[in-house]
Amino acid sequence: MTPLLSVRDLAVQxxxxxxxxxxxxxxxxxxxxxxxxxxxxxxxxxxxxxxxAMLGILPRAGRVTSGEVLFEDVDLLKLHDSQLRQIRGNDxxxxxxxxxxxxxxxxxxxxxxxxxxxxxxxxxxDDAHKEAVTLLERVGxxxxxxRIKDYPHQFSGGMRQRVMIAMAISCKPKxxxxxxxxxxxxxxxxxxxxxVLKQLVAEEKMALILITHDLGVxxxxxxxxxxxxAGRFVESAPTRKLFAKPRHPYTLGxxxxxxxxxAARKEKLEPIGGTPLSMTREIxxxxxxPRCIYATEESRTKTPELRRIDSDDHLVACWNPVQEEDxxxxxxxxxxxxxxxx
Amino acid sequence: MSVAxxxxxxLHLEQPSSLGRDALDRFLHNKAAMVGxxxxxxxxxIAIFAPLIAPYETGQQVGPLDxxxxxGPSSEHWMGLDELGRDQFSRVVFGARLSLLVGLxxxxxxxxxxxxxxxxxxxxxxxxxxxxxxxxDIMLSIPALLLAIGxxxxxxxxxxxxxxxxxxxxxPIFARLLRGSILAQRESDYVxxxxxxxxxxxxxxxxxxxxxxxxxxxxxxxxxxxxxxxDVAGLSFLGLGPSEPGLPEWGKMLADNASRLSQATHLVxxxxxxxxxxxxxxxxxxxGLRESIDPKLRS
Numbered sequence: 001m002t003p004l005l006s007v008r009d010l011a012v013q014x015x016x017x018x019x020x021x022x023x024x025x026x027x028x029x030x031x032x033x034x035x036x037x038x039x040x041x042x043x044x045x046x047x048x049x050x051x052x053a054m055l056g057i058l059p060r061a062g063r064v065t066s067g068e069v070l071f072e073d074v075d076l077l078k079l080h081d082s083q084l085r086q087i088r089g090n091d092x093x094x095x096x097x098x099x100x101x102x103x104x105x106x107x108x109x110x111x112x113x114x115x116x117x118x119x120x121x122x123x124x125x126d127d128a129h130k131e132a133v134t135l136l137e138r139v140g141x142x143x144x145x146x147r148i149k150d151y152p153h154q155f156s157g158g159m160r161q162r163v164m165i166a167m168a169i170s171c172k173p174k175x176x177x178x179x180x181x182x183x184x185x186x187x188x189x190x191x192x193x194x195x196v197l198k199q200l201v202a203e204e205k206m207a208l209i210l211i212t213h214d215l216g217v218x219x220x221x222x223x224x225x226x227x228x229x230a231g232r233f234v235e236s237a238p239t240r241k242l243f244a245k246p247r248h249p250y251t252l253g254x255x256x257x258x259x260x261x262x263a264a265r266k267e268k269l270e271p272i273g274g275t276p277l278s279m280t281r282e283i284x285x286x287x288x289x290p291r292c293i294y295a296t297e298e299s300r301t302k303t304p305e306l307r308r309i310d311s312d313d314h315l316v317a318c319w320n321p322v323q324e325e326d327x328x329x330x331x332x333x334x335x336x337x338x339x340x341x342x
Numbered sequence: 343m344s345v346a347x348x349x350x351x352x353l354h355l356e357q358p359s360s361l362g363r364d365a366l367d368r369f370l371h372n373k374a375a376m377v378g379x380x381x382x383x384x385x386x387x388i389a390i391f392a393p394l395i396a397p398y399e400t401g402q403q404v405g406p407l408d409x410x411x412x413x414g415p416s417s418e419h420w421m422g423l424d425e426l427g428r429d430q431f432s433r434v435v436f437g438a439r440l441s442l443l444v445g446l447x448x449x450x451x452x453x454x455x456x457x458x459x460x461x462x463x464x465x466x467x468x469x470x471x472x473x474x475x476x477x478x479d480i481m482l483s484i485p486a487l488l489l490a491i492g493x494x495x496x497x498x499x500x501x502x503x504x505x506x507x508x509x510x511x512x513x514p515i516f517a518r519l520l521r522g523s524i525l526a527q528r529e530s531d532y533v534x535x536x537x538x539x540x541x542x543x544x545x546x547x548x549x550x551x552x553x554x555x556x557x558x559x560x561x562x563x564x565x566x567x568x569x570x571x572x573d574v575a576g577l578s579f580l581g582l583g584p585s586e587p588g589l590p591e592w593g594k595m596l597a598d599n600a601s602r603l604s605q606a607t608h609l610v611x612x613x614x615x616x617x618x619x620x621x622x623x624x625x626x627x628x629x630g631l632r633e634s635i636d637p638k639l640r641s
Contacts, residue, residue: 057537059529060467082542089539096538101531106553116539167539 002073003030004207005054005092005175010067011231012046012053019280023049025231026067028306033174036201036208038218038239040254041228042276047211048097050228051177053077055092056084071175090120093168095197097180099160103152109136109163110148113170120171135166139196158189162196169200176201177209182217194221215258219243224313227251230276230287233306237314247309247321249294286319294320368634375630381623389438396432400590403427411605422608424599430609433590434616440591441620444505444574445567451509452570453563456516463517464524464555465547475521478514486511486569487576494577499585508573512566519562523555530554557635564628568621575617592617 012024024046031037039047052058054069054076069076071092076084093116096102104112113135114128123131129148136144139162152160161181168176178197182190198221201208210222218225218239225242227235227250235248246252253272274291277283286292289299298319306315369375388395398404405413405427413423421430463474481489493507527533528551536550575593577583583594592613599609 052534055538057534085540085542087540088537089541094535094538096531096535098531102535104532104536104550104554107549112536115536115541119540164535167535 002070004033004035004072005031006070007031007050007054008068008070010050010053010069011065012049012058012062013065014059014061015063016061022279022282023062023231024053025283027228027231027233028067029226029233029236031175031207031209034205034207035224036210036222038222038225039209039211039228040213040215040218040225042213044276044279045228046231047213047228048179051094051179051209051211054177055088055094056081057088086120089116089168089173090171091173092175092177093171093173094177094179095161095164095168095181098184099157099164100184102164103160105152108149108151109155113148113163113167116167116170131170132166135170136163138200139163139166140192141166157185158193161185161189161193165193165196165200169204169206172204173206175207175209177211179211180213181210183212183214190217197221215243215254227254230279230283232287232317233315234288234318235316236306237316241311241314245310245314245324245327247314247316248288248318249292249322250288252322252327253291286317294318294322296320365634369630372630372633374626375634378623378626378628378630381619382627385438385620385623386442388435389442392435392439396429396435398429398432400433400436401428401588402432404429412602412609414606414608421612422606424595424609425602425606430612433595434592434612437590437592437595437613437616438620440501440589441571441574441617444501444508445571445620445624448505448509448570448574449512449563449567451506452512452566453516453559455510456513457520457559459513460517460520461524461547461552464521464528465543465551471521474517478517481511481514482518487573490573490577491580491582494582499582501584501586501589504574504577504582504584508570508577511573512570515562515566516559519558520555523558524551527551527554561628561632561635564624564631568624568628571617571624572621 007030008028009026010024010028011022011026014021014023027046027050029037039050041047049058049062053062053064056076056079058064064077067077071087076087079087103109110129110132113132114123114125117123117128117131118125121128133144133148136148141147141159141162147155152163155163161184165181176197181197182193185193194217197208197210200206208222210218212218222239225237225239226233227242227248229250235242235246235251237245237247242251243255246255250272253270256270257272259269272291277287277290283303285298285300285302286295286304289295292299296319302319304317304319306317308314309316309321403426405419405423407425407427408423409425412425412427413419415422419429419431421434424430424433459474459478463471484492489511490504490507493510494504497503497507524547533546533550536546541550574583574591575596578591578593579597579600581597583589583591583597595613596610596617599606603610
């Protein structure tokens with residue numbers, strides 16, 4: 001069976017007057033229907049840009065330089081904008097990072113939710129209105145029937161993100177891309193929003209691509225996790241395996257730099273030294289090599305490709321993967337697994 | 343009523359007021375702006391009811407022809423008589439109609455074309471934008487009054503032509519303002535979010551971007567109206583005013599009597615004051631609007 005979404009060697013560049021920024025340097029992944037995929041990486045590694053490129057809504061300076069995005073065997077990158085518009089919002093929808101600015105301040109939330117319903121599903125005004133109220137109720141907005149007439153500024157951040165989710169799922173897309181959906185929110189609200197997302201994705205059997213820099217978020221949400229660095233995937237594995245046995249030094253570094261509840265008090269967090277390379281130059285060898293203690297001569301000259309390691313579902317792009325003895329013991333403990341609040 | 347219902351009711355009472363209501367509130371509490379509103383209201387009423395307020399027709403000769411020292415203000419003729427023996431008060435009152443008309447029409451003209459050009463430039467970008475904006479720059483590089491003079495000599499000296507000429511000088515201001523405003527909105531998150539839902543380009547511009555980009559133009563339109571009134575008065579003063587004889591245009595009244603300033607001060611002061619008051623009123627409103635719409639200027 002062909003996957004629902006298959007991204008092949010996608011590369012995106014931003015051209016400015018002085019330089020070219022290579023934001024995404026050839027990423028490939030498959031997404032099955034109903035699968036939840038996490039994409040983690042630090043700011044500026046190309047996570048969001050990849051998502052925007054898939055939907056064809058890159059900022060003006062950005063251009064897809066190679067690759068294909070096959071959605072149900074159709075290459076989205078080759079579609080005309082009017083054809084792509086039929087897919088955006090209808091088959092693939094997106095939730096953005098900042099709910100404070102992602103809603104149009106001069107339109108009521110009802111108007112914004114019904115927009116996609118009326119366009120894609122050709123609903124009548126009344127039907128769309130009813131559906132919008134249902135959607136708001138589903139994302140947990142109290143008194144949805146009244147709130148639908150309100151403007152975005154009358155909602156709190158968390159509520160606005162719920163509205164954004166309602167907008168995104170309005171046409172029951174097959175794929176939902178959530179770009180840092182909880183980053184701009186309080187921790188307690190984050191948990192609520194993630195819960196709403198998880199529930200909806202499960203109910204509607206949507207595939208989810210969750211883009212985040214927060215390992216904790218993917219741990220509890222995603223079946224599979226891809227780690228991104230400097231516009232490439234450096235490791236891809238089922239989330240549980242990735243946390244248990246990180247094989248890429250960058251993944252290991254990320255895990256070590258996050259505080260852990262089960263760690264001994266005196267254990268210090270280990271930051272990853274250095275800063276990411278400037279993405280304006282062509283990178284020779286592994287992009288992480290300058291910051292990597294495992295780097296070999298090979299790392300500095302030859303770019304590693306993703307290859308199988310340990311098992312069929314664990315991929316890593318590294319010439320000298322982390323060995324078992326160097327691995328601290330990590331374990332995913334999520335509320336769902338344990339049946340108690342983690 | 344259940345507890346939950348009670349809570350909902352309470353929540354509703356605590357709802358913040360709407361964005362527009364907030365701005366309106368700030369505007370209503372701005373004293374200067376209220377003065378401006380009152381001034382303009384009075385002027386508009388005067389313009390509308392001019393035939394009832396003015397005791398005489400504008401062209402009606404009610405006193406002696408007196409070229410050297412026309413009669414000054416008196417209880418019968420509040421603003422005195424002009425050199426042709428016409429009641430100056432009646433002429434100033436009817437002049438309000440002209441000035442407001444000129445302000446409205448020329449700004450409406452400039453706004454219409456400025457909006458179209460600015461929206462096209464801001465939304466489509468690329469060479470269309472370059473072409474439009476450079477043309478606007480060229481127009482802006484010529485002082486407005488000079489440009490108006492040139493256009494009047496090109497179009498002719500009728501009242502309509504003058505309004506169009508002054509309107510044209512305001513086009514680049516509106517176009518630039520709207521383009522900048524659209525550029526800022528175009529890259530905003532909500533536009534990206536709307537695009538991600540498949541909203542098509544024209545709808546994106548008209549429904550999402552334009553309403554957010556228009557606020558600064560409301561302010562500019564008010565201020566431009568003041569400038570238009572001054573410009574038309576200025577054109578008249580320079581002898582390029584409406585060629586229709588006997589038209590009670592404030593600027594023309596000033597120009598006709600400037601040489602008699604020492605003998606008949608009243609013939610210059612009253613039309614002059616009328617111009618100042620109307621322009622001041624519009625400026626006060628414009629500033630008040632700007633302060634209430636733009637949160638950055640809020641104290």
